[in-house]
Amino acid sequence: MRLSLVVVLFLGVAAAARDDEDSYGDELLDKKEAMKERKEERMAKIGTRLSRVRPSDRPPRASEPTRVLKPQEEANCPIGCTCSKNKISCVNKDLDASLFLQIQPIAFPNLDTLVLTGNRFADMSGPGLFGNKNMHESLTFANLSDNRISEIAQDTFINMPHLEYLDLSNNRISVSSDNPFGGLHKLQKLYLANALKKPITGADRLSTLFDARDRQLTHLESIDLSSNKIADLTRDTFCRVPGVAELLLAKNQLSSFDVAKNCLSGLKRLDLSGNSFTTFSSSLFDLLPSLTSLDISENPIECECGMKEFIEFAQKEDSKFLNQDRTKCASPQALFGQSIFRVKLESVCVPKSSNVFSNLFLLALICTVGFFVYRFYRHRIPSPAVFQFGYSSLNERESRREEAVPEPAFL
Template sequence: MRLWVVLLVLLVGTSLVEGKNDDEEDSYGDEMMDKKEEMMRKKSGSRRVRPSERPPRASAPTRVLKSQEKANCPIGCTCNRTSVSCINVDGDASLFQQIQPIAFPAMDTLVLTGNRFADISGSGLFGNKNVHDMLTLANFSDNRISGISQETFANMPHLEYLYLSNNLIDKTSKNPFGILKKLRKLYLAKALKNPATTLSSMFDTHRNQLVQLESIDLSSNKIEKIEETTFCKVNGVAELLLSKNSLSSFEVGKNCLNGLMRLDLSGNLFNSFSSALFDALPNLFALDISDNPLVCDCDLKPFIEFAQKEDSRFLNQDKTVCASPQALYGKSIFRLKTESVCVPKSSNVFSNLFLLVLFCTVGFFIYRFYRHRIPSPAVFQFGRRSAAPPPTYREIGEGGRIISREGSPDEEDSIFENPLYTFDNPAWAR
């Protein structure tokens, strides 16, 4: 028993001695580090850094994993949780197959511009059963798109903003946007290659389609004519932009576009307008007719009077100017005096008569000035006269005096005294 106690005491003592030695070694090491830091501090002139102020030791590097959206992002594109952007990557329609809902479940914005999609009128862009439920904005501008259909947008049932500007669309199915029941704004500026054949059926919707469509942009499409029933089935449209086309008239069918509030007809080929346009569009309060070749004549005078009275309903008034007549060229119709627009017809008749009298008077004085310079016909007599010798040829001098050929002053006579110059003499008739 005593032996075990002795052994236990020895073991405890040994451990205490080793611990003391370790503490002494640690304290000695700390003391050496403090002396080293003190020496470095004296050399550099900085203050001493306490152990509590020392930064923690660097841990081992950790590997950061990419998010699901960045890991599945197509080459050349930029992706995050809610948006995918592929700009000028020169991709074809197969690019859509790389943007699947399973990889981008929360995507609400899709921007694909500067590509070469060509005809995308076939099946859904992302596949038959792949639907992007969160997608609300799609920008497919400047992609050389040539064909679209309802199936093109079948995978985007909640789309609200659709950009198709700067394309070459000349092939469409009937009512290609009808499947987008929540569509609010449609941008088709400079998008139609052949508007004469595509525009007529583009908005032939059913009753429950495009009911939320508010704005349509069809500017810069070289549209020459729009049928009056083209927009009759999209009565919810509040803004219609038709600037920079080739329109010379705009007619609206009965009960069409009743909700239209803004109409842009600037930069077209209109020569005249009528205030009846506001009667056909009862809610229209913003009309832009600037940059049109307006003819400010009697036909346009009623509209000018209406425009000046309702000037708050017109946009870009400084650019709404007359192209003719020359006296009113470049003047805004909102600053014209109405009496200078149309000259009464009676004044025109008076002006024409005055010019006629003036021309006749000038012609008369010219005749008076030149009539004595007209040479008289030569005097001839054929045959013989029994009562007088054969006549001699004579020359006509100044003042109508007749001088003989020999030039003798004794034979000088007046042209009116010569018997040869009589009305019954054939020589005078000649």
């Protein structure tokens, strides 16, 4: 009996223990399910918030690097200059010519525009500004004005084979060799205003600037040589640049302009203002058949007989002339200050026969007036005073002298 009771008790305890274990297991499962559900809810909420934030607005993680690399053009830019992919600008930095060696094609492969003004480059006669064999193939625009350049040579600009625009104004250049621009096969505009070392005493010296060979400067369209105190030009100075359509020679010391036959045949605009011309010839348009724009203002023009034909032509073809209000007569005095485009042709030159008649008439008038003046005043001319010393009159003195002389005796 006791044994059976013990077995029953043991089985009851075991059954109770199993019930406790089953209930505990169910509680654990319920907790795990609840935790899983809460975790899924939290992740759903976080995903919703993240979907509202754009990737570009997310702040970088602390572990991620924030380093930004500069473009190679900015990294290699000379000190004091500003650089971009296509342009380098160094203005009023007082830099010397070594600056060009810092502008290498490997660092600036797409360089198109070069603006270097207000520096002190001095002698630039070496072989290539950027160093030998360093070609800037994309460079088309170079402003090198106001840099105190003193000398250039034949190979100075050899590194710029596609240059179209070159400005060397406001320098004091001497040319050490002929044809310094010959290597610029694509050059279209050349500005040399106030650029040449003064005074320009020889026309041949100026010819060396444009002594192009083998059709080197066939694309050159415009040349500006203003304000260089040029006194004379040879007839063939510009014959090696036949494609020039614009030639600016204002504010020099020229008194004549002559061109060889078939030279500058394509010239359309010519500026001769502010020089020393006293006369012009209408044959200038025959020598330059394409000329449609001529400026001869601010010259001391003599509106005499020799200019009558040109003045008549200018008045008929006034559409070809610029600055007409500043194109005035300097002589004769009667026409001083009058525009040649408004002066009367009959006042420019009087025929010689009329001049002779006028002179004879004036001479006759003077003689007539002089004769009447003499007739009017001749009785008013006082007689010379007679001085008497002891005699009453001159006649009495003479008569007494005759009485005192004895008559000759006749034998």
